[in-house]
Amino acid sequence: MNRLKNSPLALTVLAAVLALVFAVAVTAVVLSASGFDPLSTFQAMLDFGTKPDSVANTLNRASTYYLAAIAVAIGFRMNLFNIGVDGQYRLAAMLAAAAGGAIALPPVLHQAMIIIVAMLVGGLWAGIAGVLKVTRGVSEVISTIMLNFIATGVIAVLLQKGRLGHQVAGSDNIGTKTIAPSGRVAGIPYPGANLQVFGLIFLAVAVGVVFHVVVNRTRFGFDLRATGLSATAASAGGVNARRMVVTAMLLSGAAAGLIGMPQLLGASYTYGLDFPTGLGFTGIGIALLGRNHPVGIAFAALLWSFLDQSSQILQFNDIPKEIVAITQAAVLLSVVVVYEIVRRLGLRWQQQTVAAELAERGPAGTKEVAA
Amino acid sequence: MRRALKISLVTVTGAALTLSASACGGKKADSGDGGDTKKTIKVGLAYDIGGRGDKSFNDAAYEGLQQAKKTLNVDVKDLEATKGESDNDKQQRLDLLASSGYNPVVAVGFAYAGPLGKVAAKYPNTKFAIVDDSSVKAANVTNLLFAANQGSYLVGAAAALKSKSGTVGFLGGVDTPLIKSFEAGYTAGAKKANPKIKVDVKYISRGTDFSGFSDPAKGKTIAEGQYDAGADVIYHAAGASGNGLFDAAIEKKKFAIGVDSDQYLTAKPAAQPYIVTSMLKRVDTAVFNFVEDASKGTTKAGEQTFDLKNDGIGYAVSNPEAIKDVQAKLDELKKQIIDGTITVPNS
Structure with a gap:
C-alpha cells in the first residue's frame, strides 16, 4: 500500500483496471437484462478475439487507432481540442493516394513521398484552424468541426470521374488510381492467420517514441506542456503562445495525416468509397483513455481494437453488436471518474503523510517555524 | 471517499453476479466453431453499411433470405457491417461464415468485392454471390446484377x-x-x-x-x-x-x-x-433464386443480370x-x- 501511494504510474494502472472491471460489470448487467448469458458471451468474445486472424486484425486496427489518438493527444497536451483529426486524415489519405497513384517512383522513395504528402496535407488542413485561432480568435473546436465537413465536401468533389476518381470496370466503387507495387508496404505474416499485419505498424510505434521524446525531452515539448498547463504563465516565461498554437496544430495534423497510411499502403492501395471513416473520433476516446501518454494510448488502442474485433462474433450469436459500444462507453466514462478519484486519493495520502511527518517532529517543528 | 468507492464497486459487482447467475438459463453464445447441424444447408448473408431496417435495398435481401428460410427449410445467418470498418473486417466476416459451414454465402453491396475475391479463393467449395458487382470473377462466385x-x-x-x-x-x-x-x-x-x-x-x-x-x-x-x-x-x-x-x-x-x-x-x-x-x-428474388440453386447444387458462376425482360426489374x-x-x-x-x-x- 505504501509503495502504491508513492507511485503515480501504479495508481494510473490501478485506475484503468478498476475502470475496465466496472465496464465489464456494466456490460454483464446489460447482457443479463437482455436475456443473454454474460459468461458464455465473454468466453465467445475471448475465443474469437484470440484467433490468429483476429489478432492480426486487432493489431492492424490498433495501429490506426494509435496514430489517431497520438494526433489528438498532441493537441490535448497543449489544451487544444483538435476534433478535426477525422477530416485531416481523410483528406490526407485521399490526396496522398492520388499522388501515389499518379507518380511512380522507385521503392522507398515512393512510400516516403506518399507519407510526406499525407503529413503535409494533414498538417496544412489542421494549420488552418491554428491560424484562425491566433489571428481571429476562432475556437479550434468550432473550426476543426467545420473543416471536417469541408474535407468531406472536397473529397466528394475530387473523387469523381474525370478528376481524381477512377472506376474499376464492373464495380460500383470509385477510387483514386491504384498505387503501383513500388509504393506499397508489405505485410508481416502472423502465424496461422490469413490476414497479414500491416508493415506500417512500425510507423505507429515510431510516432509514439517520437511523441514521447519530443514532449518530455525537448525544449519545444516543455513549452508545449507549459502552455497547456497555463498559457499566461508560459507567456510570462517567454514562450510565444501564438506560435505554439499554430505549431501544435500543424504537428497534430501531420500526425493525423499518417492515420490512413497503414490501411492505404498495406491493404487498399487506393482511396475509394470503402475507405474507413470516423477514425479521428475514435482517436479522441482512445487519447482520453490513455491519458495522452504514449504507452497508455498503446494499451487503450489495443483494448479498443480488441473490443471492436471480438464484437464481430456477437451478431453471429444473435446478440446485438452494440453491446460492445456500451462496454466502450462505460470504460471511457468510468475511467474519467476513477482517474479523478484516484487523483484525489493520492492527494489526500500525500497530505496525510506530510501531516504525519510534521506531527512526529512535534513542537520542535513549530518552534522552527516560529523562529 | 475510499470506503464509498469500495462499497459501490462491491455492490455493482455483486449485482452483476446475481443477475448473471439468474440468467444462466439464457442464450449461450459460441465462438463460431462448429454449431448445430440438423439442417443440411446453412445460408450466410453479409450486409453493407446501412444494414437491415432500411425498408429498401438491404431489407429486400433480408426478404429473400426469409423466404428461403421458410420455403426451403434452410438455416440462415445475416451479419451487419460496422460504420468505418475496413476491408479486413469484411473479409473476416465472410471468412467467419464460410469457415463455420455456411454455404452459400451472399455478400450484399459493391464494398464486398475485394474481400470476397480473397475469401472465395480460400474456400473453393463454398458458393458465393455478390450483389451489384461484376468485378470479382471466380469459379464459385455468382455476380447478381440489376439493370x-x-x-x-x-x-x-x-x-x-x-x-x-x-x-x-x-x-x-x-x-x-x-x-x-x-x-x-x-x-x-x-x-x-x-x-x-x-x-x-x-x-x-x-x-x-x-x-x-x-x-x-x-x-x-x-x-x-x-x-x-x-x-x-x-x-x-x-x-x-x-x-x-x-x-x-x-x-x-x-x-x-x-x-x-x-x-x-x-x-x-x-x-x-x-x-x-x-x-x-428484385434483390429478394435474386437472393432466393441463388439460395434455391445452391440447395440443388445448380449455381452458375459469373454474371446473372436481372432486368425488365426476366422481371428482375419492374415497377409496382x-x-x-x-x-x-x-x-x-x-x-x-x-x-x-x-x-x-x-x-x-x-x-
Missing part, C-alpha cells in the same frame, strides 16, 4: 406523366456511380414521356459520406425543398432516407415514388395514397388508383426496352 436504370426509366416516365407542374424530382442518397445510373435512367424516362419536363436532381450526401442512405430527417428537408421549388412527383434512390421523402409527401400532399422494394406495401397508411409506384429491384402496381391512367404507356415503353428499340443510358 436498375431500366426500372428507373419507367418510373421516370410515370413521374413525368403524373406531373402537372412540369417539374419532377430525383432524390439520391449518395452520388455513387450506382445511384447515378438510377438518376440517368430516371431523367431519360421522364424526358421521353415529356421532352419539356424539368428534372430537379438532389443528393443527400456526396462522395465518401454514406450518411445519405440512412438519414430520413435530411431526406425530408431536401424533399420539402424540391416540392416547394415546383416538383410534384419525386423519386428517391436513398435507402432508409426515402422514408423522409414519404413524410414530406404527406405534408405537401404531393406524389412520391419508392425504390427497390414495393414501398407502398410497407409505408404507413397516411403515405400510401401519395406513393404512385416503386421501382422494383399496388396502388392502382394512382398508376392506372399511365400504366398502358409504361407497358409500351417496357416492351420497347425489352425488344431493344429503346436503349436506356447508364450514366
Whole structure:
C-alpha cells in the first residue's frame, strides 16, 4: 500500500483496471437484462478475439487507432481540442493516394513521398484552424468541426470521374488510381492467420517514441506542456503562445495525416468509397483513455481494437453488436471518474503523510517555524 | 471517499453476479466453431453499411433470405457491417461464415468485392454471390446484377406523366456511380414521356459520406425543398432516407415514388395514397433464386443480370388508383426496352 501511494504510474494502472472491471460489470448487467448469458458471451468474445486472424486484425486496427489518438493527444497536451483529426486524415489519405497513384517512383522513395504528402496535407488542413485561432480568435473546436465537413465536401468533389476518381470496370466503387507495387508496404505474416499485419505498424510505434521524446525531452515539448498547463504563465516565461498554437496544430495534423497510411499502403492501395471513416473520433476516446501518454494510448488502442474485433462474433450469436459500444462507453466514462478519484486519493495520502511527518517532529517543528 | 468507492464497486459487482447467475438459463453464445447441424444447408448473408431496417435495398435481401428460410427449410445467418470498418473486417466476416459451414454465402453491396475475391479463393467449395458487382470473377462466385436504370426509366416516365407542374424530382442518397445510373435512367424516362419536363436532381450526401442512405430527417428537408421549388412527383434512390421523402409527401400532399422494394406495401397508411409506384429491384428474388440453386447444387458462376425482360426489374402496381391512367404507356415503353428499340443510358 505504501509503495502504491508513492507511485503515480501504479495508481494510473490501478485506475484503468478498476475502470475496465466496472465496464465489464456494466456490460454483464446489460447482457443479463437482455436475456443473454454474460459468461458464455465473454468466453465467445475471448475465443474469437484470440484467433490468429483476429489478432492480426486487432493489431492492424490498433495501429490506426494509435496514430489517431497520438494526433489528438498532441493537441490535448497543449489544451487544444483538435476534433478535426477525422477530416485531416481523410483528406490526407485521399490526396496522398492520388499522388501515389499518379507518380511512380522507385521503392522507398515512393512510400516516403506518399507519407510526406499525407503529413503535409494533414498538417496544412489542421494549420488552418491554428491560424484562425491566433489571428481571429476562432475556437479550434468550432473550426476543426467545420473543416471536417469541408474535407468531406472536397473529397466528394475530387473523387469523381474525370478528376481524381477512377472506376474499376464492373464495380460500383470509385477510387483514386491504384498505387503501383513500388509504393506499397508489405505485410508481416502472423502465424496461422490469413490476414497479414500491416508493415506500417512500425510507423505507429515510431510516432509514439517520437511523441514521447519530443514532449518530455525537448525544449519545444516543455513549452508545449507549459502552455497547456497555463498559457499566461508560459507567456510570462517567454514562450510565444501564438506560435505554439499554430505549431501544435500543424504537428497534430501531420500526425493525423499518417492515420490512413497503414490501411492505404498495406491493404487498399487506393482511396475509394470503402475507405474507413470516423477514425479521428475514435482517436479522441482512445487519447482520453490513455491519458495522452504514449504507452497508455498503446494499451487503450489495443483494448479498443480488441473490443471492436471480438464484437464481430456477437451478431453471429444473435446478440446485438452494440453491446460492445456500451462496454466502450462505460470504460471511457468510468475511467474519467476513477482517474479523478484516484487523483484525489493520492492527494489526500500525500497530505496525510506530510501531516504525519510534521506531527512526529512535534513542537520542535513549530518552534522552527516560529523562529 | 475510499470506503464509498469500495462499497459501490462491491455492490455493482455483486449485482452483476446475481443477475448473471439468474440468467444462466439464457442464450449461450459460441465462438463460431462448429454449431448445430440438423439442417443440411446453412445460408450466410453479409450486409453493407446501412444494414437491415432500411425498408429498401438491404431489407429486400433480408426478404429473400426469409423466404428461403421458410420455403426451403434452410438455416440462415445475416451479419451487419460496422460504420468505418475496413476491408479486413469484411473479409473476416465472410471468412467467419464460410469457415463455420455456411454455404452459400451472399455478400450484399459493391464494398464486398475485394474481400470476397480473397475469401472465395480460400474456400473453393463454398458458393458465393455478390450483389451489384461484376468485378470479382471466380469459379464459385455468382455476380447478381440489376439493370436498375431500366426500372428507373419507367418510373421516370410515370413521374413525368403524373406531373402537372412540369417539374419532377430525383432524390439520391449518395452520388455513387450506382445511384447515378438510377438518376440517368430516371431523367431519360421522364424526358421521353415529356421532352419539356424539368428534372430537379438532389443528393443527400456526396462522395465518401454514406450518411445519405440512412438519414430520413435530411431526406425530408431536401424533399420539402424540391416540392416547394415546383416538383410534384419525386423519386428517391436513398435507402432508409426515402422514408423522409414519404413524410414530406404527406405534408405537401404531393406524389412520391419508392425504390427497390414495393414501398407502398410497407409505408404507413397516411403515405400510401401519395406513393404512385416503386421501382422494383428484385434483390429478394435474386437472393432466393441463388439460395434455391445452391440447395440443388445448380449455381452458375459469373454474371446473372436481372432486368425488365426476366422481371428482375419492374415497377409496382399496388396502388392502382394512382398508376392506372399511365400504366398502358409504361407497358409500351417496357416492351420497347425489352425488344431493344429503346436503349436506356447508364450514366
